[in-house]
Amino acid sequence: MKYTLVAWMRDKPGVLNRVSGMMRRRNFNIDSLQVGHSETEGISRMTFVVDGDDRMVDQVIKQLRKVVDVTRVVDISDRPAVIREMALVRVATTPQTRPEIVQVVNIYRGDIVDVAMDSMVVQIVGSEDRVDSLIDLLSHFGIQEMVRTGRVALLRGATGKRTKRSTAVWKAQASNGHHAEKEAQKA
Amino acid sequence: MTQSDQSSYITDEPRRMTGAEMVWEALLHEGVDIIFGHPGGAILPTYDALSAHEEGGRIHHVLVRHEQCAAHMADGYARSTGKVGVCIATSGPAATNLVTGLATAQMDSVPIVAITGQVPTTLLGSDAFQESDVVGVTQPVCKHNYLVTDVNDLPQIMKEAFYIAREGRPGVVLVDICKDVQNDSGLFRYDYEIDLPGFEPYPEVDESAVAAAAQAINQAERPLIIAGHGVQLAGVSEQLRELAEKAELPVVTTLLGAGDLPESHPLSLGMAGMHGEAFANRAIQSCDVLIAMGMRFDDRITGSLDRFAKQATIIHFELDKAEVGKNIVPDIPVIGDLAKTLPDLLPQVNERKHQIWLQELKEWRDDTTQTDIINFEVDELIPPYVIRQLWHSTKDVKEGAIVVTDVGQHQMWESQYYIHDHVGQLLTSGGLGTMGYALPAAIGAQMANPGRLVWAVAGDGGFQMTLQELAVLKQERDLPVKIAIINNGFLGMVRQWQQLFYGKRYTGTPILAPDFVKLADAYGIPGLVVTKPEEVAAALEQANNTPGPFLIDFRVKEDVNVYPMVAPGSAVDDLIRRPKPVVVQGYSGIEPSW
Ligand SMILES: Cc1ncc(C[n+]2csc(CCOP(=O)(O)OP(=O)(O)O)c2C)c(N)n1
Numbered sequence: 001m002k003y004t005l006v007a008w009m010r011d012k013p014g015v016l017n018r019v020s021g022m023m024r025r026r027n028f029n030i031d032s033l034q035v036g037h038s039e040t041e042g043i044s045r046m047t048f049v050v051d052g053d054d055r056m057v058d059q060v061i062k063q064l065r066k067v068v069d070v071t072r073v074v075d076i077s078d079r080p081a082v083i084r085e086m087a088l089v090r091v092a093t094t095p096q097t098r099p100e101i102v103q104v105v106n107i108y109r110g111d112i113v114d115v116a117m118d119s120m121v122v123q124i125v126g127s128e129d130r131v132d133s134l135i136d137l138l139s140h141f142g143i144q145e146m147v148r149t150g151r152v153a154l155l156r157g158a159t160g161k162r163t164k165r166s167t168a169v170w171k172a173q174a175s176n177g178h179h180a181e182k183e184a185q186k187a
Numbered sequence: 188m189t190q191s192d193q194s195s196y197i198t199d200e201p202r203r204m205t206g207a208e209m210v211w212e213a214l215l216h217e218g219v220d221i222i223f224g225h226p227g228g229a230i231l232p233t234y235d236a237l238s239a240h241e242e243g244g245r246i247h248h249v250l251v252r253h254e255q256c257a258a259h260m261a262d263g264y265a266r267s268t269g270k271v272g273v274c275i276a277t278s279g280p281a282a283t284n285l286v287t288g289l290a291t292a293q294m295d296s297v298p299i300v301a302i303t304g305q306v307p308t309t310l311l312g313s314d315a316f317q318e319s320d321v322v323g324v325t326q327p328v329c330k331h332n333y334l335v336t337d338v339n340d341l342p343q344i345m346k347e348a349f350y351i352a353r354e355g356r357p358g359v360v361l362v363d364i365c366k367d368v369q370n371d372s373g374l375f376r377y378d379y380e381i382d383l384p385g386f387e388p389y390p391e392v393d394e395s396a397v398a399a400a401a402q403a404i405n406q407a408e409r410p411l412i413i414a415g416h417g418v419q420l421a422g423v424s425e426q427l428r429e430l431a432e433k434a435e436l437p438v439v440t441t442l443l444g445a446g447d448l449p450e451s452h453p454l455s456l457g458m459a460g461m462h463g464e465a466f467a468n469r470a471i472q473s474c475d476v477l478i479a480m481g482m483r484f485d486d487r488i489t490g491s492l493d494r495f496a497k498q499a500t501i502i503h504f505e506l507d508k509a510e511v512g513k514n515i516v517p518d519i520p521v522i523g524d525l526a527k528t529l530p531d532l533l534p535q536v537n538e539r540k541h542q543i544w545l546q547e548l549k550e551w552r553d554d555t556t557q558t559d560i561i562n563f564e565v566d567e568l569i570p571p572y573v574i575r576q577l578w579h580s581t582k583d584v585k586e587g588a589i590v591v592t593d594v595g596q597h598q599m600w601e602s603q604y605y606i607h608d609h610v611g612q613l614l615t616s617g618g619l620g621t622m623g624y625a626l627p628a629a630i631g632a633q634m635a636n637p638g639r640l641v642w643a644v645a646g647d648g649g650f651q652m653t654l655q656e657l658a659v660l661k662q663e664r665d666l667p668v669k670i671a672i673i674n675n676g677f678l679g680m681v682r683q684w685q686q687l688f689y690g691k692r693y694t695g696t697p698i699l700a701p702d703f704v705k706l707a708d709a710y711g712i713p714g715l716v717v718t719k720p721e722e723v724a725a726a727l728e729q730a731n732n733t734p735g736p737f738l739i740d741f742r743v744k745e746d747v748n749v750y751p752m753v754a755p756g757s758a759v760d761d762l763i764r765r766p767k768p769v770v771v772q773g774y775s776g777i778e779p780s781w
Contacts, residue, residue, distance in 0.1 A: 014334075059509065065387070068383060072385075
């Protein structure tokens with residue numbers, strides 16, 4: 001399963017390297033990673049997508065928290081959030097295909113941000129699925145070059161109580177799976 | 188260098204000084220009186236600023252012969268005192284030489300601050316002479332590290348470095364200081380508030396977890412404690428003993444947990460794991476509640492994870508959240524400082540007896556004593572005998588001797604045959620398993636504890652990795668470290684694996700050694716060769732009674748193996764036992780430890 005994690009870190013030289021180095025060292029696989037400024041000066045915000053299971057993600061979070069420059073880590077995978085990606089796609093055009101491409105882009109509520117004689121640049125912002133499916137369609141016309149950001153995510157307002165996955169996982173495992181299994185074995 | 192020399196010097200007045208001077212000023216504020224290092228170009232300004240403090244008797248610098256050993260000495264200093272050890276080296280090759288020593292310390296949660304010189308800021312990244320990206324190279328083996336490019340940042344960075352190294356789970360922090368920064372001047376003050384929002388050294392204790400642990404312990408019929416290095420680091424060995432006695436909980440330890448409970452205590456089962464005693468491992472596989480304290484379920488202790496203590500409810504007391512659930516998923520995680528959780532737990536645990544369980548353990552123990560070779564033939568010199576005699580000759584020393592082992596068979600024999608009755612008396616590289624550790628770490632421990640008896644126990648292989656540090660014993664005015672070389676002519680532990688798992692093809696393991704006694708003599712250090720069992724006690728006696736350093740070259744039988752042994756990938760109770768005993772009538776040289 002894919003998990004979306006958000007980490008805040010002090011904007012110090014080398015901090016990205018600390019985080020990515022830790023991920024590599026611990027053999028965690030990053031699907032995508034997006035860094036930028038946060039609302040607080042001096043603090044950067046990173047959005048990660050990692051592929052794995054609950055236990056692995058629990059480790060990723062804990063190891064991230066151990067990086068001294070990382071100030072906060074939140075797993076927003078199962079919390080209400082706005083999640084977006086952006087892609088810029090330069091697609092080949094001919095006089096014949098151009099209207100069709102425009103139509104497709106409009107349906108996806110994308111924008112055409114540059115037009116040349118034999119190509120145009122399409123911009124799309126949306127969920128990963130929407131971006132995927134537009135790219136899929138555009139590929140029939142011939143994609144010359146493409147760039148995608150990773151996921152960026154923001155929690156929706158009024159989300160209520162924060163739960164910590166780390167403890168939640170143990171508690172869940174202790175109360176059902178693992179512990180119960182052992183109890184059953186003992187009986 | 189005494190505390191009073193230091194304290195009369197230290198002032199809280201902010202003062203202008205060079206970066207080089209700031210380094211020492213910060214060390215003095217941290218109460219550092221001994222550092223281990225080796226000079227060179229990029230750190231020269233800092234060395235120059237040391238002279239005033241050396242002359243003033245405030246800081247003593249120990250000159251090492253290889254920077255790896257500076258880190259090991261700082262490690263031995265730190266492990267034997269609980270204080271932060273400090274090592275210092277120049278840029279490039281010197282800094283990269285430090286890496287093994289830093290990794291060794293970091294793996295075993297030892298607090299070290301390492302200071303390195305770096306090329307001037309103007310040359311950074313240009314492949315300048317003796318430039319290496321030390322912050323990049325050491326990042327994976329450090330808790331944190333810094334590159335200092337502005338003299339005004341230096342005091343605060345030094346303060347943070349000590350704080351991070353020491354607080355929470357201890358570890359290594361490296362501070363890499365550009366040469367021009369050492370020469371630049373700035374204002375030194377040390378009254379900074381530490382402000383590290385991302386550093387949470389002591390996570391909040393969840394009292395309900397402690398209560399759940401107490402309840403599980405109270406209900407247990409076959410409880411077992413497995414204690415690790417964390418008990419020593421948190422300084423709670425006394426409380427551990429209280430807990431064990433109150434609820435009659437038997438205790439096994441990890442290698443680094445040796446002495447958490449005195450090993451001669453009736454509730455101690457000694458070390459578990461790959462070379463643990465059969466009954467200790469069997470206890471793990473038969474308990475109903477396993478109480479892990481300050482340990483991290485390393486593969487050397489668990490064997491096959493899939494088959495580790497499956498029957499048991501596992502309680503994990505641990506400071507480092509990331510260790511909880513990493514290898515073993517506990518049923519009851521108790522995250523927090525043992526110095527808090529253990530005292531919280533104690534009153535909630537009921538006084539109890541576990542007679543049936545203890546009787547069962549005793550029977551296994553007796554069976555082990557009978558089946559496994561504890562009594563060896565004595566006309567040959569065998570390593571376990573040497574180690575047991577070493578224990579005999581040092582067991583009555585006040586506070587116990589500090590024993591520093593290298594890595595290999597002798598390290599395991601030491602853990603099996605030396606009876607560790609004092610917490611923290613064994614210093615060894617458990618996590619990284621670094622050959623060459625013993626001599627330099629023993630030097631560090633002896634420098635920190637001038638009044639204590641310190642023994643370095645090494646194999647003929649590992650000793651040859653760092654033997655150049657013999658010179659330090661001499662240069663430090665006959666530092667009285669005693670050295671026992673368990674000389675079997677092989678890289679013994681590897682030879683054992685080749686014998687058991689690689690068809691007895693002994694590639695690369697027969698090892699030639701110099702005449703160690705002559706070598707010691709060349710350094711002006713006395714020594715003895717011992718070839719017969721009957722010479723052992725007298726030689727040890729002589730070493731213990733000789734002021735200053737002493738080396739004994741024990742020429743032991745070549746092909747003795749360490750047993751019991753859990754083959755890699757096996758369950759911990761699936762052991763290769765010791766071969767059938769050869770009982771020698773009337774001989775009691777090696778009596779069982781129980
Ligand atoms: C720096 C380093 N290199 C290699 C090893 C692998 N290794 C582990 S034990 C061992 C043999 C050690 O031989 P020796 O020092 O003679 O001790 P013995 O096992 O004979 O007691 C080796 C090579 C290691 N642990 N550390």
